[in-house]
Amino acid sequence: MTGGPADGRTVGRRLCLVALLLTGCAHRDRIVVGSKNFTESDLLGEIVAQQIERRTALPVERRFHLGGTFVCHQAITSGQIDLYVEYTGTAYTAVLKHAPVADRDSVYRTVARDYAQRFGLVWGTPFGFNNTFAITVRHRDAMRYGLKRISDLARLAPRWKAGFGYEFLERADGFRGLASVYGLRFASPPTAMDLGLTYRALAEGKVDVIAGNSTDGQIQALDLVVLEDDRRYFPPYEAAPVIRQAALTRHAGVAAALAQLAGRISDAEMRRLNALADVEHRDIATIARDWLRATVP
């Protein structure tokens, strides 16, 4: 969640970056881990940070909850942070501006190659889960209308209201493509709003369909149902650590520490961890510590 009655929030972010620039430039002796401004990114950032602390003698500085892909990308390419967790599909479409494709391996290979060449950034091995867009409806409606797949939505769309986050409305792999692949025509243009608020709006009956994230803890908590992407429209969004080449070279143990996390988090596991934070309001550092102890002893 973003904070504050943010008068001129962009200005605020710029100032943050300037502040980072002034304070955080020479970090030869430590690793600065960033994260985006949502729970899963904070959680993964904390897991990575603690793993580096456990496996190396390096002090880790946390710069969490930065304002999204944009800010994280600016921060890492300018050297203000050394590492953050990114999603392959997001890097592929939003940062590199490629047209979306569905093939997991080719997306990973392309982002790894382009990031190394263009930004001097290295993609680690993915954690294992795929946090894709989740076309989500109320459980009650799914039962009443027999909704299982996104294709089933086409006949109801003309009577339904949709509410989507800005990212989903704007991205090349977002609403426009989805609407044309599945032939979705809603009664009115979808309401553009904050992603976190779309869950609330759906649960309260203000809209009928939203695009959440498949690993969000809210989906089970609010009794919602994710429809199957039966025409395989969405590209893969595998989460993996992205790290500055310079930091990897300087700190030998970091690559090995990160490698131990490869493939360790399934979709269900990520959903469970997110729910611990979002639904049960447990502390993120505690969740990360418990998970690391149990999974990577």
Added chain:
Amino acid sequence: MSLWDFYARNSQEVLGLVGQHLYLVAISTGAAIVIGVPLGVLLTRRPAWRGPVLGVANVFQTVPSLALFGFLIPLPFIGGIGATTAIVALVLYALLPIVRNSYEGVAGVDPAVREAGRGMGMTDWQLLTLVELPLGFGVILAGVRVATVVSVGTATIAAAIGAGGLGVYIFRGVAVVDDTLILAGALPAALMALAADGLLGVAERRFAWRAT
């Protein structure tokens, strides 16, 4: 794409969003004045209420906008998604400077002047409308000026609840990593804030001149 190309290509949309933005600011600041000025004046008559009322207005300032929207969505009439919810939030954020300055403006009138009015046999209502409000008007206007300028910036959050405005470009730009889009929203909002500040500043100075 440069910013000017963007404006040239999307002029209709830009004008629409500027209009929505002005609408949100005008309605919410207007409502905050209608609620806030009488409330501030009331506090000068009921000093015991001052702490609690300003305290509550202060608390509204600190509630993050998305949290506030979350609370408002389920509420009938003032909630849901769209312009109404955004305006309710903007009014709550604008209240503090207006209430506080209305109180200060009226309470700060020289006691000797007030005594003179009483001595002339003025009723409390006459004292308020003929002496205290005209003398405190500059301070009240300064509060309105702060509230308006802050509202122009804050109204960008309306885009988070489907109410449009220039925040739409900022939210879109942040979502898709696009500097031009962010500037396309932030620049007119900043100009609008400067214009509002300038206009109300002129009004304030003109009034101060007349009051002396």
